[in-house]
Amino acid sequence: MFALRTLNRQAFRVPALSHFRYVSTLEGNPHIYAFPSDGASGSHILSLLPTEPVNSELAIGVTSKLPPTTDSLRENPKFLSIxxxxxxxxxxxxxxxxxxxxxxxxxxxxxxxxxxxxxxxxxxxxxxxxxxxxxxxxxxxxxxxxxxxxxxxxxxxxxxxxxxxxxxxxxxxxxxxxxxxxxxxxxxxxxxxxxxxxxxxxxxxxxxxxxxxxxxxxxxxxxxxxxx
Structure with missing residues (x-):
């Protein structure tokens, strides 16, 4: 019985939360994903794709604020070209x-x-x-x-x-x-x-x-x- 309980506990163990990187979407615009940027602290990469790691060349741009503002977003010219x-x-x-x-x-x-x-x-x-x-x-x-x-x-x-x-x-x-x-x-x-x-x-x-x-x-x- 003890062995069975141990097995069950192991079967339902989940990876540590530190292994996950949570991605959110913008309020009022659930089609745009906000990925924490590896660059400046507090900045986010915005993308129409949920894929991670995010391809910055295909992203909408990088913002220092959420929700993004006219002075916080650095547009990606390649995205606009696409x-x-x-x-x-x-x-x-x-x-x-x-x-x-x-x-x-x-x-x-x-x-x-x-x-x-x-x-x-x-x-x-x-x-x-x-x-x-x-x-x-x-x-x-x-x-x-x-x-x-x-x-x-x-x-x-x-x-x-x-x-x-x-x-x-x-x-x-x-x-x-x-x-x-x-x-x-x-x-x-x-x-x-x-x-x-x-x-x-x-x-x-x-x-x-x-x-x-x-x-x-x-x-x-x-x-x-x-x-x-």
């Missing part, structure tokens, strides 16, 4: 972007949940950068409500701060834009995605908020790179 690569390939497949393109050319005007409409195709070259830098204008001046039948550009933007109806997202929230024809279809089948060059990973409204579709595509690409 993000833009994925968006260039898949943004037009996102159901939210497709819905936005259809609403844009309808008599109902623009659906601005994912960033709103940028401008009419005819005035793209002269007005694109001007409009993108001012989030205070109404939709009518940006190819929004009342732009039915003209086509134009729609924004793919961060979900952390959806713009009000009839407005476009702030430049720091815009990933890029897709071109839509007069029938609500993406030009050339993929929308000629263009990076905004103004996106910031962290703002006062939070950190990196992706649509479920684009987050899945980005994580899939990161996992592929992780295996290389």
């Amino acid at each position: 993000l833009q690569e994925v968006f260039s390939k898949h943004a037009h497949e996102d159901p939210e972007a497709q819905s936005q393109a259809q609403v844009m050319v309808s008599t109902a005007g623009a659906n601005l949940y994912t960033g709103g409409v940028l401008t009419s195709t005819n005035n793209r070259r002269s007005k694109r950068r001007t409009d993108i830098g001012d989030s205070s204008g109404g939709a009518s001046g940006q190819g929004g409500a009342g732009s039915a039948g003209r086509g134009g550009w729609i924004h793919i933007s961060d979900a952390r701060r959806p713009p009000d109806y009839g407005r476009i997202a702030w430049p720091e929230d815009i990933f890029g834009s897709l071109e839509v024809d007069a029938n609500g279809q993406f030009v050339d089948g993929h929308g000629n995605y263009q990076s905004s060059g103004t996106y910031r990973t962290v703002t006062r409204d939070g950190i990196l908020g992706l649509s479920p579709f684009l987050r899945e595509k980005l994580v899939q690409r990161l996992k592929e790179l992780e295996k290389e």
